[in-house]
Amino acid sequence: MAPLMEKGGVYKVAVIGSGNWGSVATKIIASNTIKQSIFHDDVRMWVFEETLPTGEKLSETINKNHENCKYLPGIYLGSNVVADPDLENTVKGADMLVFVTPHSYIKGICKRLAGKIKPEAKAISLIKGMEVKKEGSCMISKLITEVLGINCCVLMGANIANEIAEEKLSEATIGYREDQEVANRWLQLFATPYFLISIVEDIEGVELCGTLKNVVALAAGLVDGLEMGHNTKAAIMRIGFKEMRAFSKLLFPSVKNSTFFESCGVADLIATCFGGRNRKVAEAFARNRGKRSFNDLEEGVLQGQKLQGVLTAQELFEVLIDRGWEDQFPFFITVSKICTMQLPPRSILQCSSVLNSTQLEF
Numbered sequence: 463m464a465p466l467m468e469k470g471g472v473y474k475v476a477v478i479g480s481g482n483w484g485s486v487a488t489k490i491i492a493s494n495t496i497k498q499s500i501f502h503d504d505v506r507m508w509v510f511e512e513t514l515p516t517g518e519k520l521s522e523t524i525n526k527n528h529e530n531c532k533y534l535p536g537i538y539l540g541s542n543v544v545a546d547p548d549l550e551n552t553v554k555g556a557d558m559l560v561f562v563t564p565h566s567y568i569k570g571i572c573k574r575l576a577g578k579i580k581p582e583a584k585a586i587s588l589i590k591g592m593e594v595k596k597e598g599s600c601m602i603s604k605l606i607t608e609v610l611g612i613n614c615c616v617l618m619g620a621n622i623a624n625e626i627a628e629e630k631l632s633e634a635t636i637g638y639r640e641d642q643e644v645a646n647r648w649l650q651l652f653a654t655p656y657f658l659i660s661i662v663e664d665i666e667g668v669e670l671c672g673t674l675k676n677v678v679a680l681a682a683g684l685v686d687g688l689e690m691g692h693n694t695k696a697a698i699m700r701i702g703f704k705e706m707r708a709f710s711k712l713l714f715p716s717v718k719n720s721t722f723f724e725s726c727g728v729a730d731l732i733a734t735c736f737g738g739r740n741r742k743v744a745e746a747f748a749r750n751r752g753k754r755s756f757n758d759l760e761e762g763v764l765q766g767q768k769l770q771g772v773l774t775a776q777e778l779f780e781v782l783i784d785r786g787w788e789d790q791f792p793f794f795i796t797v798s799k800i801c802t803m804q805l806p807p808r809s810i811l812q813c814s815s816v817l818n819s820t821q822l823e824f
């Protein structure tokens with residue numbers, strides 16, 4: 463296999479995205495590039511530019527204070543992080559591209575980048591979501607590969623960004639297809655003593671775990687908002703986990719059972735159902751008895767950060783209907799109908815008994 467770069471070369475890293483996780487990922491990467499001679503010290507981070515209430519531009523304050531005061535306040539990113547509002551300039555000459563934006567924006571970003579990146583560049587997606595097209599569903603890593611023509615791995619896991627920002631111990635999973643050498647290079651870029659990473663050859667399994675757990679987290683938040691207690695929440699998580707696995711294996715028969723027991727699987731499900739933003743906004747939704755929409759609550763509760771689960775639930779609904787699988791996934795169907803206010807939050811409790819009675823095995 464050809465080496466990723468000539469020996470003695472320096473890999474230049476660019477991060478596309480600078481939200482909550484994007485900023486933490488950049489901090490981790492910047493702490494590693496400065497220590498390891500195979501990487502170029504500077505890490506360029508694309509900022510979707512915005513003007514702060516002070517009148518300053520977000521990218522300018524990041525470069526001045528080495529802190530993302532909007533999406534990750536109080537955390538030093540590293541003096542080798544360069545915030546850049548110019549997308550094309552951010553990726554210029556980069557050998558390693560880290561994609562970490564809300565999934566709804568990624569297609570537009572990739573289209574803008576087509577033909578502007580090094581042909582031999584490698585990518586990794588930290589994005590938890592999928593794209594639904596007329597021809598069927600498409601994982602984000604595949605979309606990146608298709609539009610940019612480059613290899614793309616994924617990194618998913620129980621990774622509540624604010625906790626990793628404080629360097630509290632966490633694990634993550636890198637998923638790859640065929641080229642383990644590339645996956646190892648990504649591990650070198652991300653691993654730290656507080657961020658422990660395993661590698662699995664099951665890119666779809668890893669990415670679907672990261673994507674689908676956001677829908678289960680919404681259900682967990684609904685249960686919290688309905689004040690149903692720990693047993694009900696555990697039941698909802700178990701049923702959701704079962705549908706995650708069944709759906710993943712129906713969509714990609716190559717998905718491995720073992721992937722669900724990596725950090726990207728059961729661990730991320732637990733972390734997100736207890737500490738994530740999807741859970742938080744869904745709890746507020748249930749407390750408001752479904753009278754305020756998710757969009758409305760997202761704006762107020764997250765202040766610029768974005769939910770992935772609601773859009774994913776809708777995308778999942780489309781796939782299930784399109785494939786005629788709706789009867790096999792009552793939990794996913796119910797969550798999506800609650801999100802669009804076709805069903806009240808309490809229906810989450812009814813759908814679990816339906817599923818238990820069907821006893822579907824996958």
Ligand SMILES: NC(=O)C1=CN([C@@H]2O[C@H](COP(=O)(O)OP(=O)(O)OC[C@H]3O[C@@H](n4cnc5c(N)ncnc54)[C@H](O)[C@@H]3O)[C@@H](O)[C@H]2O)C=CC1
Binds near residue numbers: 564591
């Ligand atoms: N925050 C977390 O704890 C974790 C997040 N993730 C995943 O990382 C991905 C990115 O999430 P975060 O970094 O947390 O972002 P975020 O939700 O904190 O922030 C939203 C980001 O979207 C940007 N944005 C707004 N409008 C835009 C537009 N029109 N075009 C492009 N960008 C726009 C904002 O500038 C901001 O950077 C998501 O897929 C999420 O599921 C994964 C693990 C942990």
Ligand SMILES: O=C(CO)COP(=O)(O)O
Binds near residue numbers: 769
């Ligand atoms: O993916 C996450 C943790 O691994 C974060 O989930 P939320 O987007 O629900 O905060």
